[in-house]
Amino acid sequence: MGKTKLSSIFTNGIFNENPTFRLVLGMCPTLAISTAVTQGIGMGLATTFVLVFSNLVISLLRNIIPEKVRIPAFVVVIATFVTIVDLLMKAYVPSLSQSLGLYIPLIVVNCIIFARAESYAFKNPPMASLVDGLGMGVGFTLALILLSSVREVLGSGTFLGIQVMPAAYHPMSIIIRPPGGFIMLGILLLLVNAMAKAFEKRKQTKSKEEIA
Numbered sequence: 001m002g003k004t005k006l007s008s009i010f011t012n013g014i015f016n017e018n019p020t021f022r023l024v025l026g027m028c029p030t031l032a033i034s035t036a037v038t039q040g041i042g043m044g045l046a047t048t049f050v051l052v053f054s055n056l057v058i059s060l061l062r063n064i065i066p067e068k069v070r071i072p073a074f075v076v077v078i079a080t081f082v083t084i085v086d087l088l089m090k091a092y093v094p095s096l097s098q099s100l101g102l103y104i105p106l107i108v109v110n111c112i113i114f115a116r117a118e119s120y121a122f123k124n125p126p127m128a129s130l131v132d133g134l135g136m137g138v139g140f141t142l143a144l145i146l147l148s149s150v151r152e153v154l155g156s157g158t159f160l161g162i163q164v165m166p167a168a169y170h171p172m173s174i175i176i177r178p179p180g181g182f183i184m185l186g187i188l189l190l191l192v193n194a195m196a197k198a199f200e201k202r203k204q205t206k207s208k209e210e211i212a
Protein backbone atom coordinates (compact mmCIF):
# COMPACT_ATOMS: atom_id res chain seq x y z
CA MET A 1 0.00 0.00 0.00
CA GLY A 2 1.46 3.37 -1.08
CA LYS A 3 2.32 6.29 1.17
CA THR A 4 -0.29 8.44 -0.59
CA LYS A 5 -3.02 5.93 0.22
CA LEU A 6 -1.96 5.70 3.88
CA SER A 7 -1.78 9.49 4.23
CA SER A 8 -5.28 9.73 2.76
CA ILE A 9 -6.57 7.19 5.29
CA PHE A 10 -4.91 9.13 8.12
CA THR A 11 -6.26 12.56 7.13
CA ASN A 12 -9.72 11.07 6.58
CA GLY A 13 -10.14 10.64 10.34
CA ILE A 14 -9.08 14.23 10.99
CA PHE A 15 -11.13 16.00 8.33
CA ASN A 16 -13.66 14.06 6.21
CA GLU A 17 -14.82 11.65 8.92
CA ASN A 18 -13.82 13.40 12.12
CA PRO A 19 -15.57 11.36 14.85
CA THR A 20 -16.84 14.44 16.70
CA PHE A 21 -17.51 17.12 14.10
CA ARG A 22 -18.42 15.02 11.05
CA LEU A 23 -19.76 11.68 12.33
CA VAL A 24 -20.97 12.99 15.72
CA LEU A 25 -19.88 9.86 17.59
CA GLY A 26 -18.73 9.43 21.18
CA MET A 27 -20.77 12.35 22.47
CA CYS A 28 -21.03 11.06 26.06
CA PRO A 29 -17.32 11.40 26.96
CA THR A 30 -16.96 14.41 24.67
CA LEU A 31 -19.50 16.45 26.63
CA ALA A 32 -18.65 15.04 30.05
CA ILE A 33 -14.89 15.55 30.20
CA SER A 34 -14.37 18.59 27.94
CA THR A 35 -14.52 21.09 30.82
CA ALA A 36 -10.70 21.17 31.03
CA VAL A 37 -8.00 20.84 28.37
CA THR A 38 -5.94 18.34 30.39
CA GLN A 39 -8.95 16.01 30.56
CA GLY A 40 -9.57 16.41 26.83
CA ILE A 41 -5.97 15.52 26.01
CA GLY A 42 -6.00 12.57 28.41
CA MET A 43 -9.23 11.11 27.04
CA GLY A 44 -8.11 11.71 23.46
CA LEU A 45 -4.77 9.96 23.91
CA ALA A 46 -6.35 7.04 25.80
CA THR A 47 -8.93 6.59 23.04
CA THR A 48 -6.25 6.85 20.35
CA PHE A 49 -4.20 4.11 22.04
CA VAL A 50 -7.20 1.79 22.14
CA LEU A 51 -8.22 2.64 18.56
CA VAL A 52 -4.78 1.97 17.10
CA PHE A 53 -4.11 -1.34 18.82
CA SER A 54 -7.64 -2.75 18.70
CA ASN A 55 -7.83 -1.93 14.97
CA LEU A 56 -4.49 -3.63 14.40
CA VAL A 57 -5.33 -6.80 16.33
CA ILE A 58 -8.84 -7.11 14.87
CA SER A 59 -7.43 -6.71 11.37
CA LEU A 60 -4.79 -9.39 12.04
CA LEU A 61 -7.50 -11.77 13.29
CA ARG A 62 -10.18 -10.87 10.74
CA ASN A 63 -9.76 -14.12 8.79
CA ILE A 64 -9.85 -16.21 11.96
CA ILE A 65 -12.77 -14.64 13.84
CA PRO A 66 -16.08 -16.32 12.80
CA GLU A 67 -18.70 -13.90 11.52
CA LYS A 68 -21.24 -14.97 14.16
CA VAL A 69 -19.02 -14.12 17.12
CA ARG A 70 -17.30 -11.02 15.76
CA ILE A 71 -18.99 -8.63 18.23
CA PRO A 72 -17.94 -10.60 21.37
CA ALA A 73 -14.47 -10.90 19.85
CA PHE A 74 -14.35 -7.13 19.33
CA VAL A 75 -15.36 -6.59 22.97
CA VAL A 76 -12.59 -8.87 24.25
CA VAL A 77 -9.91 -7.18 22.13
CA ILE A 78 -11.07 -3.64 22.95
CA ALA A 79 -11.49 -4.41 26.67
CA THR A 80 -7.94 -5.75 26.80
CA PHE A 81 -6.44 -2.49 25.57
CA VAL A 82 -8.79 -0.37 27.69
CA THR A 83 -7.60 -2.30 30.76
CA ILE A 84 -3.97 -1.69 29.76
CA VAL A 85 -4.45 2.06 29.31
CA ASP A 86 -6.51 2.30 32.51
CA LEU A 87 -3.78 0.61 34.57
CA LEU A 88 -1.05 2.73 32.96
CA MET A 89 -2.92 5.95 33.73
CA LYS A 90 -3.54 4.89 37.34
CA ALA A 91 0.16 4.11 37.73
CA TYR A 92 1.71 7.15 36.02
CA VAL A 93 -0.95 9.91 35.98
CA PRO A 94 -3.24 9.08 38.93
CA SER A 95 -4.69 12.59 39.18
CA LEU A 96 -5.77 12.54 35.53
CA SER A 97 -7.10 9.01 35.91
CA GLN A 98 -9.17 10.12 38.89
CA SER A 99 -10.54 13.18 37.09
CA LEU A 100 -11.62 11.09 34.09
CA GLY A 101 -13.07 8.47 36.41
CA LEU A 102 -15.54 6.03 34.86
CA TYR A 103 -15.07 7.40 31.34
CA ILE A 104 -11.81 5.47 30.82
CA PRO A 105 -13.41 2.02 31.43
CA LEU A 106 -16.37 3.15 29.31
CA ILE A 107 -14.08 3.37 26.26
CA VAL A 108 -14.92 -0.35 25.94
CA VAL A 109 -18.38 0.57 24.64
CA ASN A 110 -17.38 3.77 22.83
CA CYS A 111 -19.16 3.80 19.49
CA ILE A 112 -16.10 5.27 17.75
CA ILE A 113 -14.06 2.17 18.61
CA PHE A 114 -16.81 -0.24 17.57
CA ALA A 115 -17.56 1.68 14.38
CA ARG A 116 -13.96 1.44 13.17
CA ALA A 117 -13.65 -2.21 14.20
CA GLU A 118 -16.83 -3.16 12.35
CA SER A 119 -16.64 -0.92 9.29
CA TYR A 120 -12.88 -0.80 8.70
CA ALA A 121 -10.53 -3.05 10.68
CA PHE A 122 -12.59 -6.21 10.10
CA LYS A 123 -12.46 -5.60 6.32
CA ASN A 124 -9.00 -4.17 5.67
CA PRO A 125 -5.31 -5.15 6.05
CA PRO A 126 -3.36 -4.44 9.27
CA MET A 127 -1.31 -1.40 8.20
CA ALA A 128 -4.30 0.43 6.76
CA SER A 129 -6.33 -0.40 9.88
CA LEU A 130 -3.56 0.87 12.16
CA VAL A 131 -3.34 4.16 10.25
CA ASP A 132 -7.14 4.45 10.25
CA GLY A 133 -7.18 4.05 14.03
CA LEU A 134 -4.43 6.64 14.41
CA GLY A 135 -6.21 9.13 12.16
CA MET A 136 -9.52 8.69 13.96
CA GLY A 137 -7.79 8.99 17.33
CA VAL A 138 -5.94 12.16 16.36
CA GLY A 139 -9.16 13.64 14.93
CA PHE A 140 -11.03 12.84 18.15
CA THR A 141 -8.19 14.26 20.29
CA LEU A 142 -8.06 17.51 18.29
CA ALA A 143 -11.83 17.90 18.57
CA LEU A 144 -11.67 17.38 22.33
CA ILE A 145 -8.83 19.89 22.66
CA LEU A 146 -10.77 22.49 20.66
CA LEU A 147 -14.00 22.02 22.61
CA SER A 148 -12.33 21.81 26.02
CA SER A 149 -10.17 24.88 25.28
CA VAL A 150 -13.22 27.01 24.55
CA ARG A 151 -15.11 25.68 27.57
CA GLU A 152 -12.19 26.05 30.00
CA VAL A 153 -11.25 29.57 28.88
CA LEU A 154 -14.80 30.91 28.85
CA GLY A 155 -16.11 28.85 31.76
CA SER A 156 -13.14 29.05 34.14
CA GLY A 157 -10.89 31.77 32.76
CA THR A 158 -7.98 29.33 32.61
CA PHE A 159 -6.08 27.27 30.02
CA LEU A 160 -4.33 24.10 31.17
CA GLY A 161 -5.08 25.29 34.68
CA ILE A 162 -3.23 28.60 34.17
CA GLN A 163 -5.15 31.87 34.52
CA VAL A 164 -5.31 33.51 31.08
CA MET A 165 -8.27 35.87 31.38
CA PRO A 166 -8.01 39.28 33.10
CA ALA A 167 -8.74 39.46 36.82
CA ALA A 168 -11.86 41.47 36.05
CA TYR A 169 -13.27 38.66 33.87
CA HIS A 170 -16.28 36.88 35.33
CA PRO A 171 -16.24 33.24 34.14
CA MET A 172 -19.41 32.05 32.41
CA SER A 173 -19.94 29.04 34.65
CA ILE A 174 -22.78 27.73 32.49
CA ILE A 175 -20.19 26.86 29.82
CA ILE A 176 -18.62 24.15 32.01
CA ARG A 177 -22.03 22.72 32.92
CA PRO A 178 -23.94 20.18 30.77
CA PRO A 179 -26.15 22.79 29.01
CA GLY A 180 -23.06 24.80 28.13
CA GLY A 181 -21.42 21.69 26.71
CA PHE A 182 -24.33 21.15 24.32
CA ILE A 183 -24.37 24.83 23.34
CA MET A 184 -20.63 25.02 22.61
CA LEU A 185 -20.64 21.70 20.77
CA GLY A 186 -23.53 22.90 18.61
CA ILE A 187 -21.73 26.17 17.79
CA LEU A 188 -18.49 24.37 16.92
CA LEU A 189 -20.36 21.80 14.80
CA LEU A 190 -21.95 24.67 12.87
CA LEU A 191 -18.65 26.48 12.33
CA VAL A 192 -16.57 23.40 11.44
CA ASN A 193 -19.13 22.03 8.99
CA ALA A 194 -19.66 25.44 7.39
CA MET A 195 -15.89 25.75 6.89
CA ALA A 196 -15.72 22.20 5.49
CA LYS A 197 -18.51 22.94 2.98
CA ALA A 198 -16.85 26.21 1.93
CA PHE A 199 -13.53 24.42 1.44
CA GLU A 200 -15.16 21.64 -0.58
CA LYS A 201 -17.02 24.16 -2.75
CA ARG A 202 -13.80 26.09 -3.34
CA LYS A 203 -12.00 22.86 -4.24
CA GLN A 204 -14.70 21.89 -6.75
CA THR A 205 -14.63 25.35 -8.33
CA LYS A 206 -10.86 25.20 -8.67
CA SER A 207 -11.09 21.75 -10.30
CA LYS A 208 -13.63 23.01 -12.84
CA GLU A 209 -11.43 25.99 -13.66
CA GLU A 210 -8.42 23.71 -14.23
CA ILE A 211 -10.47 21.44 -16.53
CA ALA A 212 -11.75 24.48 -18.48
